[in-house]
Amino acid sequence: MKLHHVIESQQFSLPLLHELFQTAQRMEKVVARGGTKDYSGKIMASLFYEPSTRTRFSFESAMIRLGGRCISTESAREFSSIAKGETLEDSIRVINGYADVIVIRHNEVGAAKRAAAVSQIPVINAGDGIGQHPTQALLDLYTIQKELGNIDGLKIAMVGDLAQGRTVRSLTYLLSKFERVKIYFVAPETLKMKEDILQHLEEHNIWYAEETDLTKVAPEVDVVYQTRIQKERFGDRIEDYERSRGIYIIDPSILKLMNKRSIVMHPLPRVDEITIDVDTDQRAAYFRQAQNGLFVRMALLSMVLG
Amino acid sequence: MKLHHVIESQQFSLPLLHELFQTAQRMEKVVARGGTKDYSGKIMASLFYEPSTRTRFSFESAMIRLGGRCISTESAREFSSIAKGETLEDSIRVINGYADVIVIRHNEVGAAKRAAAVSQIPVINAGDGIGQHPTQALLDLYTIQKELGNIDGLKIAMVGDLAQGRTVRSLTYLLSKFERVKIYFVAPETLKMKEDILQHLEEHNIWYAEETDLTKVAPEVDVVYQTRIQKERFGDRIEDYERSRGIYIIDPSILKLMNKRSIVMHPLPRVDEITIDVDTDQRAAYFRQAQNGLFVRMALLSMVLG
Amino acid sequence: MKLHHVIESQQFSLPLLHELFQTAQRMEKVVARGGTKDYSGKIMASLFYEPSTRTRFSFESAMIRLGGRCISTESAREFSSIAKGETLEDSIRVINGYADVIVIRHNEVGAAKRAAAVSQIPVINAGDGIGQHPTQALLDLYTIQKELGNIDGLKIAMVGDLAQGRTVRSLTYLLSKFERVKIYFVAPETLKMKEDILQHLEEHNIWYAEETDLTKVAPEVDVVYQTRIQKERFGDRIEDYERSRGIYIIDPSILKLMNKRSIVMHPLPRVDEITIDVDTDQRAAYFRQAQNGLFVRMALLSMVLG
Numbered sequence: 001m002k003l004h005h006v007i008e009s010q011q012f013s014l015p016l017l018h019e020l021f022q023t024a025q026r027m028e029k030v031v032a033r034g035g036t037k038d039y040s041g042k043i044m045a046s047l048f049y050e051p052s053t054r055t056r057f058s059f060e061s062a063m064i065r066l067g068g069r070c071i072s073t074e075s076a077r078e079f080s081s082i083a084k085g086e087t088l089e090d091s092i093r094v095i096n097g098y099a100d101v102i103v104i105r106h107n108e109v110g111a112a113k114r115a116a117a118v119s120q121i122p123v124i125n126a127g128d129g130i131g132q133h134p135t136q137a138l139l140d141l142y143t144i145q146k147e148l149g150n151i152d153g154l155k156i157a158m159v160g161d162l163a164q165g166r167t168v169r170s171l172t173y174l175l176s177k178f179e180r181v182k183i184y185f186v187a188p189e190t191l192k193m194k195e196d197i198l199q200h201l202e203e204h205n206i207w208y209a210e211e212t213d214l215t216k217v218a219p220e221v222d223v224v225y226q227t228r229i230q231k232e233r234f235g236d237r238i239e240d241y242e243r244s245r246g247i248y249i250i251d252p253s254i255l256k257l258m259n260k261r262s263i264v265m266h267p268l269p270r271v272d273e274i275t276i277d278v279d280t281d282q283r284a285a286y287f288r289q290a291q292n293g294l295f296v297r298m299a300l301l302s303m304v305l306g
Numbered sequence: 307m308k309l310h311h312v313i314e315s316q317q318f319s320l321p322l323l324h325e326l327f328q329t330a331q332r333m334e335k336v337v338a339r340g341g342t343k344d345y346s347g348k349i350m351a352s353l354f355y356e357p358s359t360r361t362r363f364s365f366e367s368a369m370i371r372l373g374g375r376c377i378s379t380e381s382a383r384e385f386s387s388i389a390k391g392e393t394l395e396d397s398i399r400v401i402n403g404y405a406d407v408i409v410i411r412h413n414e415v416g417a418a419k420r421a422a423a424v425s426q427i428p429v430i431n432a433g434d435g436i437g438q439h440p441t442q443a444l445l446d447l448y449t450i451q452k453e454l455g456n457i458d459g460l461k462i463a464m465v466g467d468l469a470q471g472r473t474v475r476s477l478t479y480l481l482s483k484f485e486r487v488k489i490y491f492v493a494p495e496t497l498k499m500k501e502d503i504l505q506h507l508e509e510h511n512i513w514y515a516e517e518t519d520l521t522k523v524a525p526e527v528d529v530v531y532q533t534r535i536q537k538e539r540f541g542d543r544i545e546d547y548e549r550s551r552g553i554y555i556i557d558p559s560i561l562k563l564m565n566k567r568s569i570v571m572h573p574l575p576r577v578d579e580i581t582i583d584v585d586t587d588q589r590a591a592y593f594r595q596a597q598n599g600l601f602v603r604m605a606l607l608s609m610v611l612g
Numbered sequence: 613m614k615l616h617h618v619i620e621s622q623q624f625s626l627p628l629l630h631e632l633f634q635t636a637q638r639m640e641k642v643v644a645r646g647g648t649k650d651y652s653g654k655i656m657a658s659l660f661y662e663p664s665t666r667t668r669f670s671f672e673s674a675m676i677r678l679g680g681r682c683i684s685t686e687s688a689r690e691f692s693s694i695a696k697g698e699t700l701e702d703s704i705r706v707i708n709g710y711a712d713v714i715v716i717r718h719n720e721v722g723a724a725k726r727a728a729a730v731s732q733i734p735v736i737n738a739g740d741g742i743g744q745h746p747t748q749a750l751l752d753l754y755t756i757q758k759e760l761g762n763i764d765g766l767k768i769a770m771v772g773d774l775a776q777g778r779t780v781r782s783l784t785y786l787l788s789k790f791e792r793v794k795i796y797f798v799a800p801e802t803l804k805m806k807e808d809i810l811q812h813l814e815e816h817n818i819w820y821a822e823e824t825d826l827t828k829v830a831p832e833v834d835v836v837y838q839t840r841i842q843k844e845r846f847g848d849r850i851e852d853y854e855r856s857r858g859i860y861i862i863d864p865s866i867l868k869l870m871n872k873r874s875i876v877m878h879p880l881p882r883v884d885e886i887t888i889d890v891d892t893d894q895r896a897a898y899f900r901q902a903q904n905g906l907f908v909r910m911a912l913l914s915m916v917l918g
Contacts (some may be wrong), residue, residue, distance in 0.1 A: 057711075090575060097593070097599070290706045378684075
């Protein structure tokens with residue numbers, strides 16, 4: 001299947017997801033045998049207007065494991081010609097002359113789409129503001145498939161900041177493509193999942209429930225998807241932030257309520273919403289999940305580079 | 307011909323320019339077939355004391371397309387030992403142990419020359435303050451040659467900030483080596499081309515005229531070389547800046563005055579001095595010009611690395 | 613011999629030092645013939661929480677000369693998830709999925725040890741606060757061995773900021789493993805070598821003397837190891853800093869007192885504690901010392917990567 005730009009999770013059909021996951025699985029073997037040289041002539045430009053060392057490292061490692069090379073900026077917003085008044089579109093056109101694929105992270109919603117509109121080389125969205133972060137959602141989904149063997153019939157609790165967390169929004173979109181999925185949204189009143197997503201689920205006949213008690217939900221689900229209450233997204237609403245923190249903590253007492261074959265996921269970074277004594281439990285899947293980011297990003301890069 | 311350091315445009319004789327352009331042309335073919343491994347053992351150090359993601363990406367892409375590798379800093383001024391009081395000369399001596407070529411961008415005029423004076427490995431000037439930016443001038447010249455087929459007999463209008471713009475200064479120097487060139491300097495009173503350059507042209511019997519009306523000049527020339535009014539070079543002279551902006555805008559009405567086979571060039575980034583509805587006109591050469599930067603920098607790197 | 617993490621100079625036994633120096637010597641030949649491809653499948657993560665372009669370039673050049681690749685951050689403290697509250701341990705666990713070796717520089721004493729405790733891939737300490745900087749001490753020792761042919765029987769003067777300079781502390785530890793070493797500590801009253809190190813020397817029967825007059829010591833020693841008075845480590849004790857600067861300056865008058873076959877070393881960067889007219893004297897070993905950093909770091913990387 002043809003894949004050019006990777007802008008939003010909605011663009012992934014079931015067959016495309018299937019192909020992506022098969023490719024990612026193949027990439028696990030490529031990494032195990034020390035990488036490939038297949039893309040040794042290719043250059044990836046990491047264009048990060050909003051810093052994220054983790055995501056950047058993940059993409060750059062993926063490109064290198066494929067044999068490719070990277071040119072990279074950690075803080076394009078501060079350093080680049082944008083400071084001189086250049087438009088994003090012009091920057092992208094110029095970088096088209098220097099690279100074979102652009103990975104962009106930006107602080108403004110829709111930036112990746114604008115970049116793709118003028119780019120002749122593939123653009124991959126590595127997060128734009130509170131908009132999309134499709135590769136995170138794809139690696140989340142890949143992790144569920146790999147850990148549980150199946151996504152159809154999944155029961156999942158999404159916990160924490162559901163209003164502003166772009167990963168849970170994107171993941172919910174993707175899950176709505178599967179069969180018999182049940183989603184529990186567990187959030188404080190101020191951070192509830194927004195109406196547009198709930199409506200989308202209703203239109204697609206996906207079962208969901210809004211809950212406030214994690215202890216009631218934990219025994220019911222295959223996946224507890226915990227998220228960080230993101231202080232930086234609250235701005236000056238400090239009170240809302242303080243009220244929201246600490247309500248839902250995954251600790252051994254929650255683990256005890258969960259099924260033996262269920263897992264705990266988290267997009268990372270975490271602060272204290274999962275206690276560190278959970279880490280050694282086999283059900284703590286979040287570091288494996290981060291590692292899966294490498295395989296999924298290798299798969300995406302190989303697909304867009306052809 | 308032997309080329310070691312690349313410090314200023316004056317060092318390029320006609321035969322050397324000829325060799326450079328032939329090499330750049332060959333590099334276009336190298337890129338088209340996916341790059342080379344010829345310099346796979348070589349390391350380029352990007353030492354940027356003044357940030358410029360665009361120029362850095364261009365050099366790093368060039369080095370990678372040649373098969374080489376890069377070590378890179380985006381903001382040496384803020385991050386490096388300079389903060390601890392180290393001289394530029396000491397930094398250069400140390401980096402001599404780690405790299406095969408240094409690309410330096412610095413905020414102080416003459417920094418590249420100082421670096422070259424103590425460096426045993428080649429130093430390439432990627433812009434020093436309001437001083438030189440020779441690789442920009444070389445790619446400008448290469449673009450003119452490639453787009454128009456010839457530089458002798460060229461009629462060119464340089465427009466905008468001619469007093470402080472280092473690219474137009476360097477380009478003028480280079481053009482003075484060619485035959486029957488006619489240069490129109492189109493600038494506001496406060497931003498006129500400086501006396502030293504005009505004197506240089508007179509000494510070399512190059513025809514020039516100082517004009518203020520772009521509509522009068524546009525029909526006469528093969529190249530309209532537009533520049534940005536650089537706010538950052540005005541310091542606190544805000545009034546001068548505001549008075550200078552918006553006087554010369556390239557838009558479809560200017561295009562209409564221009565010859566069919568003429569071109570519009572710009573060193574980029576642009577702000578609003580060329581309107582975006584010009585971009586789709588075949589005569590808008592500025593993105594091709596940026597792309598030529600890759601070929602010219604590949605040629606320079608290959609020449610200094612031998 | 614097996615080497616996994618490189619955290620502190622104390623971990624290096626004499627046989628391990630011997631192996632390291634033999635490997636570094638081999639690396640000089642590898643570099644002379646243009647590097648190797650032996651580690652072409654390997655990725656080094658440069659994780660610098662405290663900026664140091666010099667040290668980072670040295671490690672990245674070493675990795676590239678070995679054929680490997682780098683993913684790199686100049687200012688992890690400012691840019692990374694640490695700003696969002698992530699622990700160092702979590703960052704390290706995640707990067708374990710993306711790289712084969714981590715080079716860490718951190719502002720907090722003990723950070724490298726904490727990183728190593730949770731890392732399955734090798735961690736190399738590139739300096740943690742006023743704690744350890746073992747690769748600097750190792751390259752210092754390698755330089756002494758290479759320049760003088762032997763370390764047993766060495767007479768060395770350590771000069772300047774001995775209280776806070778981590779390089780002299782680490783080097784002293786390593787020297788205590790050798791035979792018949794004599795160490796002169798030359799420092800202002802406020803910057804004398806700390807008691808723990810002196811006690812360590814006494815326990816290991818290493819001869820040392822505390823001196824204040826450099827002219828008296830200079831004729832006695834094989835090595836004058838000069839250090840910078842590090843302003844940044846004084847905090848607001850400006851008076852202490854000003855009082856300490858300029859007491860010990862290596863200039864031609866000191867050189868005149870020194871033996872013909874002795875050398876001047878300095879971990880760099882220097883400010884004015886060695887005058888530049890010393891640079892051309894054959895005994896000025898500090899730039900060769902910096903170059904040795906490449907060979908020693910190549911040796912360490914090759915040993916931990918196996």
